[in-house]
Amino acid sequence: MLAAPINPSDINMIQGTYAILPDLPAVGGNEGVAQVVEVGRNVTSLKTGDWVIPKDAGLGTWRTEAVLAEGDVISLPNDIPLLSAATLGVNPCTAFRMLSDFEELKPGDSVIQNAANSGVGQAVIQIAAARGINTINVIRDRPEFTQLSDRLKAIGGTHVIKEEALRRPEMRELFKTCPKPKLALNGVGGQSATELLRHLQFGGSMVTYGGMAKKPVTVPVSALIFKDVKVRGFWVTQWKRDHSSDGRAFRAMLDELCQLIRQGKLTAPACTEVRLQDFNKALDAAMQPFTSAKQVFIM
Numbered sequence: 001m002l003a004a005p006i007n008p009s010d011i012n013m014i015q016g017t018y019a020i021l022p023d024l025p026a027v028g029g030n031e032g033v034a035q036v037v038e039v040g041r042n043v044t045s046l047k048t049g050d051w052v053i054p055k056d057a058g059l060g061t062w063r064t065e066a067v068l069a070e071g072d073v074i075s076l077p078n079d080i081p082l083l084s085a086a087t088l089g090v091n092p093c094t095a096f097r098m099l100s101d102f103e104e105l106k107p108g109d110s111v112i113q114n115a116a117n118s119g120v121g122q123a124v125i126q127i128a129a130a131r132g133i134n135t136i137n138v139i140r141d142r143p144e145f146t147q148l149s150d151r152l153k154a155i156g157g158t159h160v161i162k163e164e165a166l167r168r169p170e171m172r173e174l175f176k177t178c179p180k181p182k183l184a185l186n187g188v189g190g191q192s193a194t195e196l197l198r199h200l201q202f203g204g205s206m207v208t209y210g211g212m213a214k215k216p217v218t219v220p221v222s223a224l225i226f227k228d229v230k231v232r233g234f235w236v237t238q239w240k241r242d243h244s245s246d247g248r249a250f251r252a253m254l255d256e257l258c259q260l261i262r263q264g265k266l267t268a269p270a271c272t273e274v275r276l277q278d279f280n281k282a283l284d285a286a287m288q289p290f291t292s293a294k295q296v297f298i299m
Contacts, residue, residue, distance in 0.1 A: 002051075003086035004032025004061035005271070006286040006295040007119070008210065013058075020058050020237065027060025032297075033076065033085040034066070043070045051078040053089045055244070057237045062276065064299050074250065080261045083268040086296055091119035092257050092266065094209055094236045095127050102205045102232060103182045107132030110178050112196055114138040114163070115187035115212060117148055117292050119269045122155060124185060127257075129156025130265045134178040136199075138163055138192070142290050155267065166195035175199075183207065190215030197223050197231075205230040271296045 010030055012018035036050045046052065052073035054061065059072060076085050099105060111128055115121050116137030128135045137157045139148060141164065149160040159174055184196040187210035197206055197219060206229060208217060223229045243249045260266035270293040274282040282295040 001032055001034045001061060001064055001066065001299045003082055003273075003299065004029045004297045005087050006282055006297070007031060007090055008212070009057070009090070011283070011287060019235070022058050022060070027063050029061035029063075029297075030054065030057040030059065031087065031090045032061030033082065033088075034061075034073070035078075037065075040070075045070060046073070046075060049078075051076045051085055053085065055247075055250070056240055062279070062297060064276065074247065074254065076254065077258055080258055081268065083271050083273075083296060084261050084266070087119065087268050087271070087294065088254070088257060088261075090236060091269070092123040092127070093239075093253060094120050094234065095123035096253055096257060097236065097239055098185055098207050098209065098234055099124065099127055099131070099133070099183070102207050102230075102234075105131065105133050105182060108134070108179070110134040110136060110158075110181040111183045111185065112136040112138065112181040112199055113185035113187070114192045114196060115210065116152060116157065116160065118187055118210075119294055120185075120187060120209065122152070122269045123266065125152060125157045126155050126266045127260065130260055134158040136161065136174070136178070136181060138166060138196070140290070148292060151270075156265075163192055163195070166192075166199070171199065180204075185209065186217065187212060189213045189217050191218075193217045194220065197229060200227060200229050203228050203230070205232055207232045207234050209234045209236075269294050273298045 034052050036046050036048055039046055052075050055074050113121055113124055116139050125135050135158050137152055137160045141162045152160045180201045182201050182204045184200055184206040186193040186206055186208040189211040190213035219231055272293045272295050274295055276297045286295045
């Protein structure tokens with residue numbers, strides 16, 4: 001293993017609240033990048049020196065080395081930054097699929113999202129910008145709001161607003177400069193999700209991929225009757241499993257994401273590099289509120 005991040009799903013798995021719970025004893029970590037140091041004689045798709053990432057969750061990436069089956073991993077080019085490779089398999093893939101699979105988005109269209117400073121949120125901003133799609137990015141108010149807003153705009157965000165602004169008349173001014181969104185991406189739940197729904201176009205979709213507020217999504221009856229909105233969910237692990245028998249879709253997505261990375265259009269989220277021995281410190285930092293940096297173990 002070369003590097004492996006700490007994601008919210010990793011914490012949930014340890015807490016016993018995630019949809020996948022490995023048999024104990026288990027190794028934590030669902031994502032990361034490794035380098036092949038040796039292959040068995042029947043291995044055909046990989047060679048020594050190749051970079052690889054897990055094909056599925058639950059592989060256990062918080063370790064220095066592992067013996068794995070050829071089918072457990074998929075290769076990545078090693079000409080991209082290490083942190084980009086280590087954080088590619090979950091958040092950018094989630095962002096890519098949500099922007100591709102739910103609404104037909106064209107250049108000039110709009111997407112609204114909460115948790116815009118998360119790993120998924122930052123990937124959504126960059127992939128959307130590369131496709132000419134506007135993003136309305138909602139974040140919680142915080143002391144360093146201006147700095148964070150500037151950073152999200154610097155990576156391609158069209159608008160960055162506070163959650164409270166969703167209920168204010170200033171949204172009408174915002175929609176004079178970009179169309180109402182066809183797609184809302186919800187990583188929070190609770191009131192934040194309800195407010196996203198209010199701004200969707202007629203017939204638009206809200207896709208929920210996370211629930212950081214730990215509160216249910218409440219859908220106003222009027223949104224269903226008068227706006228015919230679609231309320232969907234997305235879990236990238238299920239997508240990977242649905243496409244495991246034919247790896248071409250996963251391969252094509254990784255190739256496109258790596259091309260964006262090479263072009264400088266998709267960067268890794270802000271990361272704090274931590275030694276694996278300092279896992280206690282890293283886990284504590286990953287669970288702090290308002291965190292904008294992803295903790296990444298460097299082996």
